[in-house]
Each structure stands twice: as structure tokens, then as C-alpha cells.
Amino acid sequence: MFFLRSDIGIDLGTASVLVYIKGKGIVLQEPSVVAKDKNTDKLLAVGEEARQMLGKTPGNIVAIRPLRDGVISDYEITERMLRHFINKSIGRKLLRPRIVVCVPSGVTEVEKRAVQDASNQAGAVKTYLIEEPIAAAIGAGLDITQPDGHMVIDMGGGTTDIAVISLGGIVVSKSIKVAGDKFDEAIIRYMRKKHSLLIGERTAERMKINIGTAYKRSKEIFMDVRGRNLITGLPTTLKIGSSNMEEALKEPVMAIADAVHTVLERTPPELAADISEKGMIMTGGGSLLYGLDKLITERTGTVARIVEDPISCVAKGTGKCLEHIDILESSIITDSYKR
Numbered sequence: 001m002f003f004l005r006s007d008i009g010i011d012l013g014t015a016s017v018l019v020y021i022k023g024k025g026i027v028l029q030e031p032s033v034v035a036k037d038k039n040t041d042k043l044l045a046v047g048e049e050a051r052q053m054l055g056k057t058p059g060n061i062v063a064i065r066p067l068r069d070g071v072i073s074d075y076e077i078t079e080r081m082l083r084h085f086i087n088k089s090i091g092r093k094l095l096r097p098r099i100v101v102c103v104p105s106g107v108t109e110v111e112k113r114a115v116q117d118a119s120n121q122a123g124a125v126k127t128y129l130i131e132e133p134i135a136a137a138i139g140a141g142l143d144i145t146q147p148d149g150h151m152v153i154d155m156g157g158g159t160t161d162i163a164v165i166s167l168g169g170i171v172v173s174k175s176i177k178v179a180g181d182k183f184d185e186a187i188i189r190y191m192r193k194k195h196s197l198l199i200g201e202r203t204a205e206r207m208k209i210n211i212g213t214a215y216k217r218s219k220e221i222f223m224d225v226r227g228r229n230l231i232t233g234l235p236t237t238l239k240i241g242s243s244n245m246e247e248a249l250k251e252p253v254m255a256i257a258d259a260v261h262t263v264l265e266r267t268p269p270e271l272a273a274d275i276s277e278k279g280m281i282m283t284g285g286g287s288l289l290y291g292l293d294k295l296i297t298e299r300t301g302t303v304a305r306i307v308e309d310p311i312s313c314v315a316k317g318t319g320k321c322l323e324h325i326d327i328l329e330s331s332i333i334t335d336s337y338k339r
Contacts, residue, residue, distance in 0.1 A: 006090045008124075009100045009318030010082070011135070012115065014067045015157025015180055015285065017047075017081070018312060019089045020319035026312055028089045032157075034081050035063045046084045055200040069177040070104040070159035071111045075118060082122035096125035100318050104159045105131045106175025130321055132156070132314055133163035133170060136283040139317030140307045144168055149271030150278070153260060153296070153304065154314065155179050155286030160256050162263045164271055172266045176259050180286040182252045183208050190248035192230065195238055199227035208289065211242045214253040215291025215298075242290075253292065257299040264300055279303035283313040 009020035012032075019028040030047030037044055039060050045053065053063045066077040090097060099119050103112060112129055119127040133152040137144050144150060145168050154161040157180040163173035184204040191197045191204075199207075203225065211223045221242045229236040260280070264272065280302055282293055287310050296304040307313050 006097050007099075007322045008086065008090065008097045009102075009315060009322050010085075010119070011102045011312075011315040011318055012067065012082075013102075013156050013314075014065070014070055014159070016311075017085055018315035019085055020315045020322070021089060022319065022322040025319065026315050028085060029312070029315075030085065032067050032081070033063055033065055034077050035061060036077070038062055043080060043084070046081055051202075054202055068158060069181075070156065070175075071107060072114045072118060075114060079118045079121045082118055086123050096123055098126050098128070099124040100128045100130055100321050102132045102135050102314055102318055103129050104156075104175045105133055105161045105163055105170060105173045106159070128321075130318060131161075131163075131170065133161045133165065133173065135314045135317035135321065136161075137165050137281075137317065138320050139313040139315070140281050140283060142281070148278075149267070149274030151263070151267075151275045151280040151302075153256075153280055153282045153287065155256070155282065155284040155292075156314075157181050157285065160259065160284075160286065162260055164263060164267050164275065166271055171268065171271060172263055174259050174263050176255065178252050178255045178259075179284070180208075183212065183249055183286070183289065186252050187212075187245070187248050190244070191225070191227065191240075194244075195240075196230045197225070197227040197236060197238055198230055199225065203227065207240065207245065208249075211240065212245045212249060213242045213290045214246070214249060215294040216246060217242050217290065249289070253289075253295060256292075257296055260296055260304075261300055264302065276302055279305055282306045283310045285311045 007022040011018040016031050021027050031051040033050040035045040035050040035053045057063050064077050066074040072078045116127045132154050136154040137152050142150050144165050147167055150165045152163050159175050160179045161175045164171045187204040187207050191199050211221050222239050224237050225240045226237045287306050293304045293306055
């Protein structure tokens with residue numbers, strides 16, 4: 001059976017894709033991974049099923065992450081992935097959906113056009129873009145239309161977006177390509193350099209979640225880590241502690257803290273006073289790294305707090321924008337070209 005149009009909000013992240021349908025809420029949350037057969041170009045798996053294949057595929061199958069550092073690195077695969085997620089979310093519709101997609105605050109016009117093109121080719125009748133810090137602030141329940149300063153730190157898989165928002169727009173912002181993926185890479189480098197142990201992306205991610213830390217823990221915790229010893233070439237298991245992770249993650253964590261400090265330095269004094277009073281909010285999966293909020297608070301002297309549901313915060317904000325999709329004169333949302 002066919003139904004009429006659904007309006008969709010998509011948080012198109014480097015690590016995961018969340019789909020919000022107007023009137024239903026978040027209906028899909030899947031990793032941004034696609035597995036395909038190199039010989040036939042056929043998609044074999046999309047999302048969680050494809051993520052399970054990372055680092056484990058035979059020669060004819062490749063598992064791809066089509067988004068890197070917050071932008072599209074493989075246009076064709078991104079389009080096919082989006083089409084799959086849209087069809088899975090809304091089924092068959094009589095009218096093609098209107099879609100609002102989140103993008104990092106620092107993307108170029110070329111990168112914006114790539115997202116719009118991919119979304120339109122995947123089935124949208126029209127695509128609108130919203131900057132991630134704006135969506136994160138709306139999803140966190142902030143009233144961004146008032147002349148008050150709000151500071152948002154949105155940490156995804158590919159980028160960290162830091163923005164000061166007032167009167168519905170971004171006053172000062174900075175986007176850096178340091179986030180969850182860079183944490184994983186730092187852990188892989190550390191294990192190779194310090195312990196001569198080669199581990200994969202999925203193992204590094206588990207270490208980040210289980211024992212990762214940005215700020216000294218009151219009690220050390222440990223995890224058994226399996227990988228290949230680079231000296232003997234044989235599988236090895238090592239016991240790694242959270243203090244090791246603090247050392248491994250020091251460089252990317254300090255890069256984020258420095259970027260927050262830079263944005264605060266550039267913030268107009270009246271807005272800085274508001275932020276000092278209200279504090280900063282942290283959203284995105286990367287903000288869940290243990291102690292990162294404490295480190296930023298200590299580094300800046302301004303309280304940083306993690307919102308209640310940081311992973312879906314941006315998607316919820318995008319969904320709230322769908323309520324006003326018919327009045328897109330607002331500067332918050334950028335209209336795509338008309339097809």
C-alpha cells in the first residue's frame with residue numbers, strides 16, 4: 001500500500017546515520033558502513049551488518065565507510081547507502097520525501113552540494129541543510145531564538161563542531177577534524193608503538209568505550225586486548241589499563257580543548273558572560289569519552305556538561321526543524337537548489 005509524503009530528518013554522521021520521521025521520532029540508527037562485492041558492484045550489507053565485516057572480508061568483498069571527517073569521500077556509495085536507509089525507514093510512498101540533513105559547521109559549498117546531490121539522487125524531492133551545532137542546540141532543548149549566548153560542543157565520529165549561538169544563528173564557530181575516529185587512530189598508534197601490538201578499528205573502538213579516559217580516573221580499570229604481536233607475528237593478549245588510554249588519547253583530547261578555548265577567546269563579551277553563567281553543553285557520541293567534560297571545564301574555567309541523550313541529540317534537533325519545514329525563510333536552514 002502507498003502512503004503520502006513523509007518528511008525526514010537525517011543526521012548523516014561519519015560513524016552512524018540516524019533517521020527521524022516527522023510524527024514518529026527516530027526510527028533508524030545504523031553505522032555508516034557499506035559492504036559490496038568488488039567484482040559485481042552489488043551491495044551485500046548496509047549498516048550494522050556491514051560494520052561486523054570491517055577488517056574481516058575476503059578479497060572480493062570490501063567494507064567501506066563512505067564518509068570521512070564529516071564529509072562525503074565516496075559519493076556513489078553514500079547515495080546508495082542513503083537510498084537504502086530512506087527506503088528502510090519510510091517504505092513505499094506516493095510522493096518523494098522532503099529531507100533535512102545535518103552538516104558540520106565548517107563544510108565548504110562544494111561539500112554542501114555533494115550532500116544535497118546525494119540526498120536528491122537517493123530519493124528526496126528537495127533537500128535542506130542545517131548546521132550540526134544548531135541542530136544539537138535545538139535537540140538539547142535550548143531556545144536559540146533569544147538574544148542569549150549558548151555554547152555547543154558537538155563531537156561526532158569525524159568532526160568536532162564548537163559554536164556560540166544567539167538569535168537563531170551562529171556567532172562564532174570552529175570545526176576541527178578531530179573526534180571519535182581520531183581517538184581510535186590514536187589508540188591504534190599507541191598500541192603499535194608502546195606494546196608492538198597491531199589491533200583493528202573495532203578493537204580500538206571497544207577500548208575507547210570500555211577503558212578510554214581523558215581525565216585521570218579515581219580507580220584504574222583494565223581490559224584484555226587481543227591483537228597480533230609485530231615482533232613474533234603471533235596472536236597475543238595484553239592487559240591494558242585506563243592510565244594507558246589517558247596517555248594514548250592526550251594529543252587529540254588536548255586539540256579539542258584548545259579549539260574550545262579558541263572559540264571562547266573570540267566570543268563577544270556579552271555572550272561570553274552568558275556562557276560563563278550557563279556553561280557549555282556537549283553532544284555527540286565523542287562527548288561520552290570518560291572525563292572529557294571535566295578536562296574542558298578545567299581547561300576553560302567554564303562548566304561543560306553532557307546532555308541527557310548526546311548520541312541522538314542532533315537527530316532530534318533535525319526532527320524539530322521538520323515541524324517548520326514550510327517556513328524555510330529562516331537563516332537556520334539552507335535551501336537546496338530546486339530541481
